[in-house]
Amino acid sequence: MTETLVNPLRAGIPLGPTAESCVVVIFGGTGDLTRRKLLPALFRLAQQRLIPAEFAILGTSRPPMNDEEYRSQMREALAEFGDEDGIDEAAWNSFAQGIFYIAGEFKDAETFNSIKSRLEEIDQQRKTQGNRIFYLATAPEFFGLIAEQLAAANLSRSQDRAWTRIIVEKPFGHDLESARSLNNKLAQVFEEPQIYRIDHYLGKETVQNLMVFRFANSNFEPLWNYQYIDHVQITNAEAIGVEGRGGYYEQAGALRDMMQNHVFQLVSLIAMDPPVSLKPNDIRDEKFRALQTVRTISPEQVAQDAVRGQYGPGQVLGQTVVGYRGEPGVNPHSSTETFAAMVIRFDNWRWADVPFLLRSGKRLQKRVTEIAIYFKEVPHRLFSDTDAPLEPNVLLIRIQPNEGITLRFGAKLPGLALRIRWVNMDFRYGSSFGVKPPEAYERLLLDCILDDSTLYARRDMVERGWEIVTPILEAWKNPAVDFPNYESGSWGPAASFELARRVGREWRKP
Amino acid sequence: MRSTPQQIPVPDTLDVESIERMLASLWQETARDSEYQVADAVLRTRAADLMVFLKDESLLAQSHQIISELATYHPCRAVLMAGDRTAPKRDIEMFVSAHYSSEKGAESSSLCCEEITLTARGEFVSELPSAAVPLLVPDLPVFLWWRDETGAEEKVFGQLCQAADRLIIDSADSPDPAVHIDSVARKLKLVRDEEIVLSDINWARLIPWRASLANFYDVQGCRAALDQIDHVRIDFTGEPDTSSLVSAQALLIAGWLASRLDWKLADKTQASDSQGRTYSFSKDDRSVVVSFNVVHRPAMKSGRLTQIELQNSELKAVFGVSRSEDGTHLETWTQIGEQAYPSRSLPNRIMSDAQLLSREMEMLSDDKVYEEAVAAAMEMIRHR
Numbered sequence: 082m083t084e085t086l087v088n089p090l091r092a093g094i095p096l097g098p099t100a101e102s103c104v105v106v107i108f109g110g111t112g113d114l115t116r117r118k119l120l121p122a123l124f125r126l127a128q129q130r131l132i133p134a135e136f137a138i139l140g141t142s143r144p145p146m147n148d149e150e151y152r153s154q155m156r157e158a159l160a161e162f163g164d165e166d167g168i169d170e171a172a173w174n175s176f177a178q179g180i181f182y183i184a185g186e187f188k189d190a191e192t193f194n195s196i197k198s199r200l201e202e203i204d205q206q207r208k209t210q211g212n213r214i215f216y217l218a219t220a221p222e223f224f225g226l227i228a229e230q231l232a233a234a235n236l237s238r239s240q241d242r243a244w245t246r247i248i249v250e251k252p253f254g255h256d257l258e259s260a261r262s263l264n265n266k267l268a269q270v271f272e273e274p275q276i277y278r279i280d281h282y283l284g285k286e287t288v289q290n291l292m293v294f295r296f297a298n299s300n301f302e303p304l305w306n307y308q309y310i311d312h313v314q315i316t317n318a319e320a321i322g323v324e325g326r327g328g329y330y331e332q333a334g335a336l337r338d339m340m341q342n343h344v345f346q347l348v349s350l351i352a353m354d355p356p357v358s359l360k361p362n363d364i365r366d367e368k369f370r371a372l373q374t375v376r377t378i379s380p381e382q383v384a385q386d387a388v389r390g391q392y393g394p395g396q397v398l399g400q401t402v403v404g405y406r407g408e409p410g411v412n413p414h415s416s417t418e419t420f421a422a423m424v425i426r427f428d429n430w431r432w433a434d435v436p437f438l439l440r441s442g443k444r445l446q447k448r449v450t451e452i453a454i455y456f457k458e459v460p461h462r463l464f465s466d467t468d469a470p471l472e473p474n475v476l477l478i479r480i481q482p483n484e485g486i487t488l489r490f491g492a493k494l495p496g497l498a499l500r501i502r503w504v505n506m507d508f509r510y511g512s513s514f515g516v517k518p519p520e521a522y523e524r525l526l527l528d529c530i531l532d533d534s535t536l537y538a539r540r541d542m543v544e545r546g547w548e549i550v551t552p553i554l555e556a557w558k559n560p561a562v563d564f565p566n567y568e569s570g571s572w573g574p575a576a577s578f579e580l581a582r583r584v585g586r587e588w589r590k591p
Numbered sequence: 592m593r594s595t596p597q598q599i600p601v602p603d604t605l606d607v608e609s610i611e612r613m614l615a616s617l618w619q620e621t622a623r624d625s626e627y628q629v630a631d632a633v634l635r636t637r638a639a640d641l642m643v644f645l646k647d648e649s650l651l652a653q654s655h656q657i658i659s660e661l662a663t664y665h666p667c668r669a670v671l672m673a674g675d676r677t678a679p680k681r682d683i684e685m686f687v688s689a690h691y692s693s694e695k696g697a698e699s700s701s702l703c704c705e706e707i708t709l710t711a712r713g714e715f716v717s718e719l720p721s722a723a724v725p726l727l728v729p730d731l732p733v734f735l736w737w738r739d740e741t742g743a744e745e746k747v748f749g750q751l752c753q754a755a756d757r758l759i760i761d762s763a764d765s766p767d768p769a770v771h772i773d774s775v776a777r778k779l780k781l782v783r784d785e786e787i788v789l790s791d792i793n794w795a796r797l798i799p800w801r802a803s804l805a806n807f808y809d810v811q812g813c814r815a816a817l818d819q820i821d822h823v824r825i826d827f828t829g830e831p832d833t834s835s836l837v838s839a840q841a842l843l844i845a846g847w848l849a850s851r852l853d854w855k856l857a858d859k860t861q862a863s864d865s866q867g868r869t870y871s872f873s874k875d876d877r878s879v880v881v882s883f884n885v886v887h888r889p890a891m892k893s894g895r896l897t898q899i900e901l902q903n904s905e906l907k908a909v910f911g912v913s914r915s916e917d918g919t920h921l922e923t924w925t926q927i928g929e930q931a932y933p934s935r936s937l938p939n940r941i942m943s944d945a946q947l948l949s950r951e952m953e954m955l956s957d958d959k960v961y962e963e964a965v966a967a968a969m970e971m972i973r974h975r
Contacts, residue, residue, distance in 0.1 A: 086808075086811060086814055088805055088808040088809055089808065089851045089852055089853075090801065090804055090805035090808050090847075090848075090851050090852075091805045091808070091809075092851070092960050093958060093959070093960030093961070094798060094801050094802050094805055095798065095950065095953070095954065096798065096802050099802075099805070099806060099809050101809070102809075102810060127935075127937070128937060128938055130799070130802045130803070130806060130937060133806055133809055133810060134806065134923060134925075134932065134933040134934065134935040135810055135932065135933055136933075169920075169938050171915070171919075171920050171936040171938075172920070172935075172936055172937055172938055174936070175933075175934065175935035175936045175937075176935070178933065179933065206933075207933055208810065208812055208932055208933065210811065210812070
């Protein structure tokens with residue numbers, strides 16, 4: 082770890098901390114993720130002076146090309162996926178001087194020896210001090226191999242006073258066993274504090290605001306337990322289908338692709354106890370503890386507590402779409418689920434008998450990710466003669482789109498009659514502050530350079546997520562006989578609504 | 592950002608309830624606007640109260656525009672006061688208006704600023720605080736943007752400060768920066784007594800410069816050379832015949848460097864020539880010379896920084912930040928002996944007054960760094 086000198090001029094500058102000099106080595110340097118997300122995010126960080134001039138990117142991939150050709154490709158990517166205002170040419174020209182490329186096969190040890198010598202040259206040229214981030218923006222089957230090759234080339238351990246970190250993209254395994262295997266491979270090469278498992282959901286502003294909302298406000302936290310909360314619903318709905326990723330999705334499915342990682346991250350943020358501090362591991366400890374207390378679903382209980390679905394043809398947002406089995410790259414008899422719903426319960430004091438209803442699916446009515454906290458009804462129905470039935474108070478936290486928070490409560494309609502109308506008190510990030518929040522990857526990349534792992538997934542958390550879904554995965558190995566069982570453009574299969582009814586609740590219509 | 596088409600006069604002057612009724616009807620009208628006839632057409636979030644005091648009515652139109660833009664970032668209730676004591680006596684007049692925004696493709700618009708304008712002439716200027724303060728929405732941070740560098744309305748200033756949490760000024764407003772910095776220093780003392788916080792829009796203009804200079808200190812390999820710098824050159828725009836006046840920006844940046852790097856001003860060490868002024872500081876057993884130089888750039892506002900160089904003559908090291916000719920970028924470079932570090936060019940977005948004001952409104956705590964910079968700048972002024 083580098084010994085950092087205090088910067089006497091840094092105090093009071095409202096731009097956030099500036100990262101140390103470093104090189105980001107991107108495996109998969111010509112891939113979609115690099116072009117769409119990583120390069121634009123790093124450029125924006127540089128423009129905001131959040132990364133220093135002594136910074137470099139080394140892209141690595143198969144196609145042979147020189148630095149200039151790679152810079153040209155990255156400029157095209159920035160034009161396509163960067164800011165709508167266009168590229169600031171002067172800023173790009175100086176940023177591009179720090180972009181380099183090396184071609185090679187990941188299975189070839191020589192590739193990694195070349196990377197090593199190239200990094201030494203870059204350190205001299207860009208004064209990057211030996212600090213490195215290895216970003217695995219590749220297919221998951223290469224994760225273990227790249228880690229081993231980095232170790233073999235003596236690139237995985239920090240040299241002298243420098244640091245080395247590795248960022249791993251999801252999926253973190255295919256099931257509990259493969260997740261443990263991947264984690265073991267990474268652990269043979271890197272220490273856990275060096276490993277950053279990225280889940281871009283955690284970089285979203287509203288997800289971060291959940292912590293502020295819960296722990297900076299005194300009014301909700303006293304109500305945040307079984308005494309006042311009836312149940313919690315988390316919906317992660319997409320209107321799109323598999324978008325040409327049929328091959329990948331056939332191996333994944335909704336439970337693996339979204340539920341086990343993104344949705345469980347949201348669950349842990351809602352269910353966690355206050356951390357003792359904002360130190361990364363204090364927060365991650367509490368999130369893990371919350372997931373630890375999720376009651377294990379027995380194999381016999383899976384049919385009661387979990388529902389799978391697959392979309393058939395239908396209409397979404399005014400367009401007629403094919404069913405999942407008609408998508409390119411998908412087995413016409415596929416049993417892969419495109420929708421998963423489950424109910425989880427906690428064995429802890431705070432959430433005793435409070436069901437959490439979770440659902441995630443593709444080709445649903447609209448794109449929305451939200452957390453709905455349903456409060457218990459008032460203990461005595463004082464207003465029983467009004468024409469509208471009493472409804473529960475609902476606190477709605479929207480992750481996307483229109484990030485914001487809504488509180489639903491009853492108010493008397495003006496007039497002589499006593500009539501209650503349920504109204505929303507609405508706070509929207511976009512319209513309230515008029516400020517575009519940073520892209521999730523900007524935040525997460527900067528955090529990694531700053532050695533702040535708060536918003537990254539830890540090994541125990543990942544494995545616990547897999548443990549929770551393992552009985553369901555096992556049960557769902559059996560072919561689904563009723564697929565497709567929901568129409569595109571609906572809110573999922575009828576069985577999902579029955580699941581909610583079995584626990585005495587109803588899914589909301591977001 | 593959209594606004595109600597006109598300022599609506601309030602008939603019952605100084606009646607808080609009638610103003611609230613007028614504002615409520617504005618909300619209803621906006622909700623009925625045919626373009627937004629949906630269930631929750633108007634949403635409201637208020638994050639602050641903003642009082643603005645103007646030395647006369649000539650700044651009203653510009654201030655309306657700034658508030659309209661500001662409301663995008665800080666939904667607020669704004670109370671504008673224009674007081675002209677030299678004009679013929681006239682009772683306070685009030686108007687209300689609203690600004691609302693609609694997100695592209697959104698289902699609703701959000702009304703994010705209610706604006707109340709009070710104008711007073713003659714001795715009625717003294718009554719502005721008693722009319723304005725009751726109009727503030729309770730439980731929100733109160734900002735006072737003081738746009739009167741004349742110092743003529745000290746009593747009104749004091750009364751409004753009592754209702755405010757943060758006072759915002761612009762030290763670039765005055766033709767004589769030294770006089771204005773002196774005025775800032777006096778305000779600092781006053782606001783300390785009132786337990787409110789002072790911030791300076793001109794200080795916010797320096798953030799990209801401060802960040803660029805701070806970036807040099809982030810690089811460990813540069814620290815040895817930076818810790819022994821012996822000369823600082825600060826260039827700013829101005830007319831050749833104004834070289835005796837150092838701009839507020841130049842004074843503030845020098846004061847900031849001196850206070851952060853713990854330089855002490857040496858006695859009787861200032862000198863001036865046709866190009867500018869020079870001050871000597873000491874740090875431990877070495878001296879640091881700070882020279883201010885006027886450069887002529889007719890396209891740029893007077894008093895703006897154009898270049899700063901930190902130099903270490905022993906190690907032949909130079910750390911430079913300069914504004915591009917068109918003013919849109921800040922370029923930084925580092926040379927230590929024969930060794931060149933990566934240079935870069937970053938956007939120096941010319942922020943509007945509303946954006947600068949917005950930045951100041953994000954902070955509620957006091958800015959010790961600014962206060963120390965002003966104190967160090969004041970020492971230089973006393974030596975002139």
